[in-house]
Amino acid sequence: MPSQVTNYQCPSCMGPLRYDGASGKLQCDYCGSSFTTAEIEKIYQEKLEQAEQAAVDAAAAEAEQTGEHDGEEWDNSSTVWDAERDGMKIYNCPSCGAQMICDQTTAATSCPYCGNPSVVPGQFHGMLKPDYILPFKLSKEEAVESLRKYYRGKSLLPKKFSASNHLEEIKGVYVPFWLFDGKVSADISYKATRVLSARQGNEMVTTTEYYDVRRAGTVRFTRIPADGSRKMPDDLMDSIEPFDYSELKPFSTVYMPGFLADIYDVDDRESFERAQTRSANTTLSVFDSSVSGYSTLTPTRRDVKVQREKTAYALLPVWMLSTKWNGKNLIFAMNGQTGKFIGDLPVSMGRYFAYLAGIAVPLAAVLAILLKMM
Amino acid sequence: MMKKGTLALLLILAVLLLGTIPAFAETGQSGQNRLPYDISDTAGLMTSEQWQKLETAAEQISERYQCGVYIVTLDDYKSYGSYSSIRSFSEDFYTHYQMGMGERRNGILLVLSMADRDYSLIAYGSDAHYAFTDYGKQVLADSFLDNFGRNDWYGGFSDYVEGCSELLARAASGQPLDVSYESRDGITEEVGTAVVIGVPLLVGVGACEGMRRRMKPVARQSRADEYIVPGGIHLDIKKDVFLTRTVSRTPIRTENRDSHYGGGGTTVNSGGFSGQSGKF
Numbered sequence: 001m002p003s004q005v006t007n008y009q010c011p012s013c014m015g016p017l018r019y020d021g022a023s024g025k026l027q028c029d030y031c032g033s034s035f036t037t038a039e040i041e042k043i044y045q046e047k048l049e050q051a052e053q054a055a056v057d058a059a060a061a062e063a064e065q066t067g068e069h070d071g072e073e074w075d076n077s078s079t080v081w082d083a084e085r086d087g088m089k090i091y092n093c094p095s096c097g098a099q100m101i102c103d104q105t106t107a108a109t110s111c112p113y114c115g116n117p118s119v120v121p122g123q124f125h126g127m128l129k130p131d132y133i134l135p136f137k138l139s140k141e142e143a144v145e146s147l148r149k150y151y152r153g154k155s156l157l158p159k160k161f162s163a164s165n166h167l168e169e170i171k172g173v174y175v176p177f178w179l180f181d182g183k184v185s186a187d188i189s190y191k192a193t194r195v196l197s198a199r200q201g202n203e204m205v206t207t208t209e210y211y212d213v214r215r216a217g218t219v220r221f222t223r224i225p226a227d228g229s230r231k232m233p234d235d236l237m238d239s240i241e242p243f244d245y246s247e248l249k250p251f252s253t254v255y256m257p258g259f260l261a262d263i264y265d266v267d268d269r270e271s272f273e274r275a276q277t278r279s280a281n282t283t284l285s286v287f288d289s290s291v292s293g294y295s296t297l298t299p300t301r302r303d304v305k306v307q308r309e310k311t312a313y314a315l316l317p318v319w320m321l322s323t324k325w326n327g328k329n330l331i332f333a334m335n336g337q338t339g340k341f342i343g344d345l346p347v348s349m350g351r352y353f354a355y356l357a358g359i360a361v362p363l364a365a366v367l368a369i370l371l372k373m374m
Numbered sequence: 375m376m377k378k379g380t381l382a383l384l385l386i387l388a389v390l391l392l393g394t395i396p397a398f399a400e401t402g403q404s405g406q407n408r409l410p411y412d413i414s415d416t417a418g419l420m421t422s423e424q425w426q427k428l429e430t431a432a433e434q435i436s437e438r439y440q441c442g443v444y445i446v447t448l449d450d451y452k453s454y455g456s457y458s459s460i461r462s463f464s465e466d467f468y469t470h471y472q473m474g475m476g477e478r479r480n481g482i483l484l485v486l487s488m489a490d491r492d493y494s495l496i497a498y499g500s501d502a503h504y505a506f507t508d509y510g511k512q513v514l515a516d517s518f519l520d521n522f523g524r525n526d527w528y529g530g531f532s533d534y535v536e537g538c539s540e541l542l543a544r545a546a547s548g549q550p551l552d553v554s555y556e557s558r559d560g561i562t563e564e565v566g567t568a569v570v571i572g573v574p575l576l577v578g579v580g581a582c583e584g585m586r587r588r589m590k591p592v593a594r595q596s597r598a599d600e601y602i603v604p605g606g607i608h609l610d611i612k613k614d615v616f617l618t619r620t621v622s623r624t625p626i627r628t629e630n631r632d633s634h635y636g637g638g639g640t641t642v643n644s645g646g647f648s649g650q651s652g653k654f
Contacts, residue, residue, distance in 0.1 A: 156585050187611070203623045210617040220606030224598045238595040278598035285597065286607055291614075345589045352582050360578035368570045 007094045007116050008040055008257045016095065016116040018258030021136035021317075021336070026254060037254040044254075093118060105229070108174065108253070108261035117257040124253065128263050132179075132248040132314035135255040136172055136336040143170060143319035143334050146341040150332070155355065158348040161325055169322045172336060174261035174315035175232055178268045179223040179245075180275040181310040184283040187216040189301040192294040211294065215287045221279045223312065226271035228264030232318075233331065234274070239342040240335040243316055247337065251315070261315060268311050276306045409444075409471050412436060417447035417488045419527035428528075431535050439542040441502050442474050442481030445531055450489035460487050461651040464494040468647070474498055482506055484534055486522070486654070493522070496649030503640040503648050505545030506538075507552040511650055514541065522654035530654075553638035 008017040008026060015030030017040065025034040091100045093111040100118070102109055107123040110116060124130065144167065151162045190213040197206045223245055227237040249255070283304060291297055317336025322329055325346050332343030412432040415425055432443045446467065448454075457463040464485045468474070474481035480499030487493070495515055497506040506514070514537040521530030544551050642648045 154585075154589055156582075156589055192614075199626065200623075202626050204626055206622045206624070208620045208622075210619070212613075212615040212617055214611055214613045214615075215609060216611035217607070217609040219608075220603040221598055221601045222603050222606075224601045233592075235592050235594045239592050241595065242600050274594075275598065278595055279601075282597045282599050282602065285599075286602075287609075290609055290612065342592055344592050347586055347589050352586065355585065356575075356578040356582050359581050360574035363574035363577055364570050367573060371566050371570065 007118055008044065008254065011035070011043055016257070018117050019135065019255050020258075021138060024135065026257065037252060040254050041252055091118070091120060105231070105262040105265050106260070107263050108256040108259060110258075110260075117259070119253045119256045119261075123263050124251070129313075130176070130251040130315050131312045133174065133251045133255050134243060134245075134248050134314060134316045134337055136259060136317040137247075138317075138319070138334070138336055138339050140170055140172065140319070142339065143172075143321060143336075143341075146334055146339060147321055147332060150341050150343070151345075154345055156347045156351050157345055158325075158351070161346055167321060167323055169320075171320050172259040173232075173318050173320055174256060174259055175237065175318045176228040176262055176264035177225045177237075177314050177316045178228050178264070178271045178275075179225055179312040179314055180268075180272060180308060181222050181312075182220075182224070182275070182279060183307045183309060184219045184221070184279050185217075185305045185307065186219070186280075186283050186287055187214075187301075187303040188284070188287050188299055189214050190291060191298045191300055192291065193296045194293065195295040213291050213294075213297070215290055217287070219279070219283045219286055221275075221282075224275040224278060225316070226274040228266045228268070228271050228313075229262050230265050231262065236331065236333045236342065237318070240318065240333050240340050243335065243337055248314060259317070264313065268313075272308060272311075276308075280304045280306055407471050409473065412443060413445045413531075415445070415447050417449055417486065419447050419486070419488075420531065421528075424528045424531075428531055428535055431539075435535065435539045435542065436475060436481075439505075439546060440475050440480065441499070441505065441542055442483075443535060443538045444473055444481060444483040445486075445534065446483065447486045447527075448488065451485070451487040451492065452489070459651060460485060460492040460494040461496065461649065463487075464496050464649070464651075465645055465647050468496060468498055469645075474502075476501075482538055484518075484531075491522075491654050492651065493519070493654050494649065494651040496647045497640075498647050501545075503642055505542050505550050506648070507550055507638065507640045508648065508650075509553050509638060510541050510551040511648070513551060514538070515650060515652075519652075519654050 009015065010017055010028035010031060010033055012033045013028060013031040015028045017026040017028055017035070019025075019037075020027040020034070023034065025036055026040050027034045089102050089104055089106070091102065093100055093116065095111060095116040095118075100109065100111055102120075105123075106120065108117070108119045111118055147167065151157060154162075192211040192213045194209040194211070195206060196209075197204055199205070225237075225241060225243065227234065284302065288297070288299075319334040319336050321332040321334070321343070323332075324330070328346075330343065330346070332341065334341045411429055413420075413425055413429045420428070428445070432445070436442045446464075451457060451460050451463040454463065455466075457466070464483055467485065468481070468483050473479065473483060476499070478499040478501060480502040482495070482497045482502055485494045485496075493515075495511055497503055497511065514534065517533040517537045518530035521527070521533060541551055640648045
């Protein structure tokens with residue numbers, strides 16, 4: 001059970017470090033020092049080994065002390081909140097000592113009291129350890145600017161909405177994703193017709209040829225993503241694809257300071273259903289498009305088998321932005337690597353009908369004149 | 375100007391008409407050459423009751439719209455002169471008998487020549503040309519030619535008189551029947567109105583929905599095209615088997631009759647007449 005929280009601290013001034021996507025280094029905002037991820041990983045590996053040794057020593061000392069106790073302990077079971085039973089976890093901030101209450105999937109956060117970025121390395125032990133992490137490349141400022149740009153050219157956006165910037169919250173989140181490799185085998189039969197028409201004297205001669213068509217084979221897919229977080233809307237996560245996987249790094253928590261991170265709470269089996277549907281649809285489309293030269297094409301039999309091969313677990317960078325409009329929460333997402341920005345915007349029905357009238361009325365006038373001239 | 379020979383022939387025609395139908399013996403108030411009736415059934419295609427009924431109707435319409443509505447039936451127009459066509463005969467006839475109403479002599483005349491089953495439909499005067507456009511005259515001719523084809527003379531003349539009344543009424547309301555209102559491709563006025571309202575509305579809604587979709591781009595991905603391994607598509611079986619062939623033959627329709635009416639309106643010749651002629 002993870003209970004330890006780590007602040008990556010500046011080896012020079014002990015200030016909190018945060019990962020800077022632009023430079024790819026860990027930055028100290030207090031003394032201005034910056035460190036490569038490899039440097040910090042090395043320092044913290046040494047610290048971890050020392051801490052483990054200290055923990056072994058402390059346990060031995062405690063065992064000795066327990067033997068000396070007379071058994072008097074406070075019974076506070078009726079007053080102490082059992083946070084874990086409610087699906088929450090309590091951590092102590094290593095900077096200020098304050099208690100942080102997070103939900104069970106939180107893997108990186110910031111202390112609400114001192115603001116220092118904190119990572120819960122224990123969340124990533126065993127099966128929960130991601131294979132890869134895709135570090136953030138774009139900053140918070142770029143995400144805010146992208147939101148502003150996103151409003152531009154949206155003719156139906158209510159004027160009041162675009163005029164006032166009511167950004168409620170912005171956070172960089174490492175979202176857990178499953179990346180599926182697989183092979184789809186398909187065997188499809190079609191009925192097809194080819195229609196040819198030619199004039200012969202005063203007759204139009206139409207020849208219809210009928211064919212049986214069959215296509216069978218396989219299509220291989222790699223790293224189809226499906227997010228493994230219930231908190232994240234699936235459609236929003238799908239909409240910020242694709243990510244450039246060539247920049248994936250072996251997992252390390254050093255890329256996390258300054259961002260939030262969750263571990264998965266939707267397992268790979270459940271997430272695979274999405275990848276399965278997508279890959280099957282693409283395979284059918286690929287096979288359909290391999291049949292050409294016909295006037296009509298009707299599938300009569302479709303056997304599609306999706307075979308799952310390798311599955312990777314990765315944390316992918318997403319900027320989440322939220323605003324409020326007419327009491328409704330609007331959520332936007334930006335791909336923290338490519339900058340692809342997406343989100344549903346409110347529609348002004350007044351503007352909608354104004355545009356409708358602006359298009360339809362002049363067109364009706366032109367059509368009326370043209371019909372009159374005919 | 376009318377040729378002397380033609381005039382002489384017309385005089386003979388007048389004498390013949392006066393001789394065959396007693397009504398033609400009377401002269402109009404304004405001159406020697408005016409016909410006293412709007413319907414002159416020289417070929418004897420109607421009973422006197424039928425003639426009376428149509429004559430009354432034609433007179434009323436002519437008075438109401440100040441545009442003469444005339445019918446003349448003959449055994450053979452060629453027996454009245456060396457006319458190249460029933461159309462030229464009709465124009466001479468109209469001019470000689472000073473047909474039409476008002477200063478502009480507005481009127482429409484239907485002439486039937488029974489020998490070779492020829493007909494001519496001509497209009498004269500600017501008001502008549504406005505009311506009886508080329509397209510309007512074709513619609514009018516369509517309304518009576520089917521009756522004449524079945525030797526239903528009274529039915530055809532009734533349709534003609536009623537049709538004249540409708541076309542004059544439309545012209546009086548400022549909307550003469552023309553391709554602008556009822557196109558050659560069968561687009562009725564109602565369809566035109568639907569197009570003028572419906573098309574812009576559809577285009578507008580389409581454009582606005584496009585803008586609205588841009589406001590709501592968040593959607594689950596249904597495909598994984600970007601994740602196909604390079605060279606990862608293997609089509610092991612690719613079979614196209616021919617089964618059978620069918621052949622159907624459809625006759626090609628001849629060109630649309632109404633395609634003659636290119637730009638709508640009324641075509642007036644140098645004699646001031648508009649019209650058409652043919653067989654029934």
